[in-house]
Amino acid sequence: MTPPRHPVKVLLGLGALSVAVLSLAPFFGGYHVPFSVILGKxxxxxxxxxxxxxxxxVMVAFLAGAGLSVSGMAFQAMFRNPLATPFTLGVASGASLGAALYVRSGLRLDLPGIPGVSVAAFLGAFAAIGLVYSLSTGRRKLSAAGMLLAGVAISFCCSSLLLFVQYISRVGHSIRIMHWLMGGMHVFGYADVFNVLPFVTSGAAVLFYYRHELNLLLVGDDIAASRGVAVGRVKITLFFATSFTVAGIVAVCGPIGFVGMMMPHIARLLIGSDHRTLTPASLLAGGVFLVLCDRLARTVVPPSEVPVGVVTSLLGGPFFLWLLIRRGVD
Amino acid sequence: MTPPAIEVRSLSLAVGASLLLDQLSFQVERGASLAILGPNGAGKTTLLRCLLRIHSSWTGEILVDGRGLRDLRQRQLARRMAYVPQLEGRRFPFAVREFVTMSRYPHRDAFGGSTAEDRRAVDSALALAEVEELADCPMEVLSGGERQEVLIAAALAQQAEILLLDEPTAFLDYRHRVRIHEILANIRTETGATTVLVTHDLNEALAVATDTLALDRGQRIFAGPVSGLLDPAVVSEIFGVTFELLQRDGGTPLLVPGSIVKEPPP
Incomplete structure (x- = not known):
């Protein structure tokens, strides 16, 4: 893989693509809305x-895709493993379980400006990543691969608990949980945009702030430490920021799979592994991808809407296999 | 009087039930070149990882430039001490110059770009490690030997006075071994850096070091000038293998391993 020559050109291209997709996507869906709607005609x-x-x-889809993608990018750098994602580390499943328990319990946890379901998702996500992280620093230190396996195990436990919660819930709750679990974006009005926006922008800002540290962590914790990175503190901050972002997205959109794994890889193929440019590239690529998947989900079988999670997983599964085979051949 | 570059007093590190380092004391004078010797599992790499603060649960005292290791921030430590890790099992998805520039991290803040001083430091590091012609190559296409030289360049770009190297010539062919020995000699004459080098190879210690520290199961079993290794009884004790000393006209003597003298106790 040769590093691309002009990261700035790639970024400009992705920026232009994002603007184009964001401004054209709202016209497409179950049926085409005439362009004259802009002029009030x-x-x-x-x-x-x-x-x-x-x-x-479209705005929620872009934000969610961008946030999931950039979180996956950070996990892949910290674990030096292409399969590290918010899902394989249990963060997304933890968030889902937290949110489902919240819906089922009927409690109110709302904070000013943050809906209670996001708070619950965040608690779930942080419990999951905290468990994975404490396993890695405990007396029997786990390797990065060991942490991934622990994350997968935690992810499965959370998914089973979630199905259990759904099973014992009343029909109304159960359907609500199921819809949301399939990763549908049932957005109406702008409230959800503002429920997702702060999580994605603050998470992305933290990751961009730590772009040099991510570069060094990518070549090894020991190299990073010897270059002056306070590895433990930086990793905890990054875990916290990514869990925060993922939880905020999952609470609104449900667990949307594969965006966080695929898009950082595609961004890396386009622009290389330098996080100074990879971070914005992952954000834009993830945003564009999820907007397109969401539009596709709403157009393929009108008037019904396929949950966007189904589309991303249908595209992501084969990509995952391709990645495994390619890595195996390397 | 200037303090020694590194001073270690009664350093112990236990992980679970096993004692990896046991009451270890030694010091490295400024400008010296210390070879840390010992069989596999003696605690050599563990010692380096304590010095770099990758391990932190040790007891005892470590002073770098006369300052307590725990009193230094990680960046302050990185301005004093650089590290060349073992190569094995790493991926470097960067071009050589990009990777070497990343070593300027302890000298810059989060928002600053590369300064002219950063570029000068990178250029002179590439020159000193003799890898200028590789500057624009992706790391992934380099041979093991070239990659090791780039790792040395990256450590040099940190402009630290102390350089730690973990088996820099393991798995390399003779040509790259000799090159790396030459580069290490050049670094010492041109920058006056203090070097600490972990190795299995007695003859490498004889070729590049001024002093030596031998470890076995976390304990110090020999320390002194490198000439102390010229006694076959001493080196047999370190490695549990008999050695024969071959004197050479006009060159450093060679130590050649013979047969196993004792089984290490379980």
Whole structure:
């Protein structure tokens, strides 16, 4: 793999693509909304669909894709493993379990500006990553590969508990949990945009702040420490920031698979492994990808909407296999 | 009087039930070149990892430039001490110059870009490790020997006065071994750096070191000038193998291993 020559050009290209996708995507969906809606020349129902559904859906999809992608990027660097993602480390499943327990319990945990379901998701995500991390620093230190396996095990436990919670819930709760679990974005109005936005922007800002540290962690914890990175403190901060981002996304959109694994790899193929440029590239690539998947999910079998998680997993499964085979051949 | 570059007093490190380092004391004078010798599992790499603060649960005292290791921030330590790790099992998805520039980390803050001083430090490090012509190559296409030289360049770019090297010539062919010995000699004459080198190879210690420290199961079993290794009885004690000393006209003597003298107790 040769490093690309012009990271700035790649970034500009991704930026232009993002602008194009963001501005065109809202016109497509179950049916096409005429472009004249911008000028206020469409019917009231078309205007409502466009401004109150399509535009916020596209914004949430972009933010969620960007946040999942950049979180996966950070995990892949810290574990030096291409299969490290918010899912394989149990973060997303922990967040899902937290959110499902919250829906089932009927408690109210709302904080000013943050809905209670996000708080619950965050608690679940942090419990999961805390467990994985404490296993890695305990008396029997786990290797990065060991941590991944622990994460997968925790992920399975959380998924089973989640199914159990869903099974014993009343029908109304159960359907709500199931819809959300399949990774659908049932967005109406802008509240959800603002429920996701702070999680993604703050997480991305922290990851970008630590771009030099991520570069050094990618070549080894010992090299990073010897170059002056306070490895333990930086890793905890990064775990916290990524869990925060993933939990905020999962609470609104459900656990959307594979974005966090695929898109950082694709960004890396485009722009190389330098996190100074890889971080923005992962954000943009993840955002564009999830917007396209979301639009596809809403267009393939109109008028019903396939949950976007189904689309990303259908694309992601084969990609995962391709990655495994390619790594095996390396 | 200037303090020694590194001073270690009663250093012990236990992980679980096993004692990896046991009451270890030694010091490295400024400008010296110390070879840390010993069989596999003696605690050589563990000792380096304590010095770098990768291990932190040790007891005892470690002073770098007369300052307690625990009183230094990680960046302050990195400005005093650089490290060349073992090569095995790593991926370096960067070009050589990019990777070497990453070593300027302890000299810059989060928002600053590369300064002219960073570029000068990188250029002179590439020159001193004799890898200037590889500067634009991706690390992934380099041979093991070239990669080891780049790792040395990267450590040099840190401009630290102390350089730790963990088996820098393991798995290398003779040509790259000799090259690395030459590079280490050049580093000492041109920068006056203190070097600490972990090795299995007695003849490497004789070729590049001024002083030696031998470990066995975490304990110090020999310390002194490298000429002390010229006694076959001493080196048999360290490695549990008989050695024969071959004197050579106009060159450093060679130690040749013979047969096993004792089974190490379990």
């Amino acid at each position: 469409a019917s009231a129902s078309e205007a409502m669909v466009f401004w109150q559904m399509r535009v916020p859906q």
